[in-house]
Amino acid sequence: MSEPRTQDLSEPPADAPKPARGGKSSPTIYDIAKLAGVNPSTVSRALSKPGRVSAKTQKLIEDAAAQLEYRVNPFARALPTGRTNTLALIVADITNPTFFGIIRGAEATATARDYTMMLAESAESPDTELTAARRMLATVDGIILASPRMEDTRILELAREKPVVVINRQVEGVPSVVPDVNKGIGEAVRNLAANGHRKIAYVAGPPQSWMTARRWEGVKAACEWSHLECVQLPSTKPTVDGGRQVARDVVASGATAVMTYNDLLAIGLMQELQAAGMQVPDQISIVGFDDIFGADFTTPALTTIRSPMTDCGTEAATLLLDLLHGGGEAVPALQVETELVLRGSSGRLLAS
Amino acid sequence: MSEPRTQDLSEPPADAPKPARGGKSSPTIYDIAKLAGVNPSTVSRALSKPGRVSAKTQKLIEDAAAQLEYRVNPFARALPTGRTNTLALIVADITNPTFFGIIRGAEATATARDYTMMLAESAESPDTELTAARRMLATVDGIILASPRMEDTRILELAREKPVVVINRQVEGVPSVVPDVNKGIGEAVRNLAANGHRKIAYVAGPPQSWMTARRWEGVKAACEWSHLECVQLPSTKPTVDGGRQVARDVVASGATAVMTYNDLLAIGLMQELQAAGMQVPDQISIVGFDDIFGADFTTPALTTIRSPMTDCGTEAATLLLDLLHGGGEAVPALQVETELVLRGSSGRLLAS
DNA sequence: CTTCCTTTGTCAACCGGTTGCCAAAAATTG
DNA sequence: CAATTTTTGGCAACCGGTTGACAAAGGAAG
Structure with missing residues (x-):
């Protein structure tokens, strides 16, 4: 005994x-x-x-x-209480480095507060996303949606059942964590202006991305302030490949500096331009967005506007956990700062 | 009514x-x-x-x-039956692109068979890894360990409680999925030999990685077969930074071609060598391992030995699910093939 | 030493499914 | 058409915790 x-x-x-x-x-x-x-x-x-x-x-x-x-036994506990000590994180694309920081930040925060995190991806599909969210809804205490692709209505439906926090998007009545793009964009545009650029192209992301609109607005506003001309170009998809495809339009636009919706587009664009014999940054400057893993693998290394994704993940998880523990009721919309990371792909425009 | x-x-x-x-x-x-x-x-x-x-x-x-x-209600079902329709995947490092494929493959397979996947990372720490595994043990039907860092004994302990499948490692009595490195290494070494290289350096990974030993053995064997000299060099950590640090030793070794434990090391190494004014591949060839995301961002793009990580994830999940449904009892050790991906960082040695 | 107020532990019901056992119903057979 | 086998549905116990109500025990106050 x-x-x-x-x-x-x-x-x-x-x-x-x-x-x-x-x-x-x-x-x-x-x-x-x-x-x-x-x-x-x-x-x-x-x-x-x-x-x-x-x-x-x-x-x-x-x-x-x-x-x-x-x-x-977590099930025995969950059955009468509904509490599971589990959080769901749904990202649009596991292979997109933008989300690594979010995943890590959220995971670390959850673990530190004795929660387990479940991860799912939507593969950029609104339907898959909703299905995944619905499936996890029953087994978690709350959900973090990173760059959700589904409609606002659906998000609100989910939010009615369990606490939801969205990252990289704002939905009326749903707590959110969003990078404030203006600081980073302002730094980038001022830098480009100082380097002699007069016309900037912005390569947009997927139309259903809330963030691409914010970034374009930011670029437009900053360009007006600096008296620069700017133009928006659509892309087929926010990937390296999409960046390659948009290269022709960029050249045709006559812009001497390009800002892209994300780093993948910037990298693909740079590859294609270089393959066509253009010098970066001497003939054209490229500025990406996010400072993803690999952004400094390129030659020249990519200038980019860093969004502190790890912080987003941390903040979102903290927000959610606080909500679950009866904390802040006010449906907050947190902002995190962005900053320009100056590397080799942008610089002084040389007369050609 | x-x-x-x-x-x-x-x-x-x-x-x-x-x-x-x-x-x-x-x-x-x-x-x-x-x-x-x-x-x-x-x-x-x-x-x-x-x-x-x-x-x-x-x-x-x-x-x-x-x-x-x-x-x-999953809890009500799990309570009497123990079945949760949930799988755990524990990876050594979420930010290491090696694991992206594994995560995606496993996730897709699990979802397709109506299971949910929980993801955790160990941040390369054996202790964290074990803690995470123990914590998830109660809530999942089975566990996939990708490149586990914990001791064999611990893995066996876990395997006694719930079905476990390991990736990138072999443990007596535990089902595993492991890339067969020999084919890819053989292709790489023959290619280097054909390009005039006579001495190859292998930059090793962390000592507790089962895989680094396999790769070194493969390189050694292939070099003997092709009558090449080879030497192993230790690295501080298997990251871009670790690659930079080992550059000096590589040059000192006198090798004209380097194979590295993984792509991150290769990329860091290449950056440092180029910064020191060396030409890749004219003066030195570099071959990485894994073909991670970003391996083709570099200039020149990285030659590497691709391990089909997505397949590993898929196979591991399939194996685990089959075990759970009373399928194959035989403690299988699956192999997946590797192959050389020839890009610009390796090539003919020019007399200097 | 009462009386009243706390603190602390027990009882029992409940969360929402699952499953062994049994009997009623249906189908098969002679 | 009766006897037997097979289906099919119901009963009730159980999985392992949680929690409201309550009573016993302990402490403070008068």
């Missing part, structure tokens, strides 16, 4: 006729109660409601729990 | 005094049973045990379920 440890390792297969579970079935609060000589409900309180039981009983129960290597 | 739909939408908030749940509480099998005029257990059978109830009753129940927009 006092030393059941080594025996336990061999007994269960013998005395439990149908273990059913993968291995040996784990101890329950009933086992602890028996060992500590108290009622199961007291055990439950000792382990989840701090201060509800006397210090003496508390210790008794904790020791028993430790001895049995007890771990709560 | 026959048209409770529109009423139901407004009633619950009214007649349920304590919704407790985030929104309105969802319908249960009891609601379905009432609506269909059968016993709850019959509903349960109709929805999970195909063929156990008559076609007529089945339809009755399915219609009622559809009408109520019923969705099973």
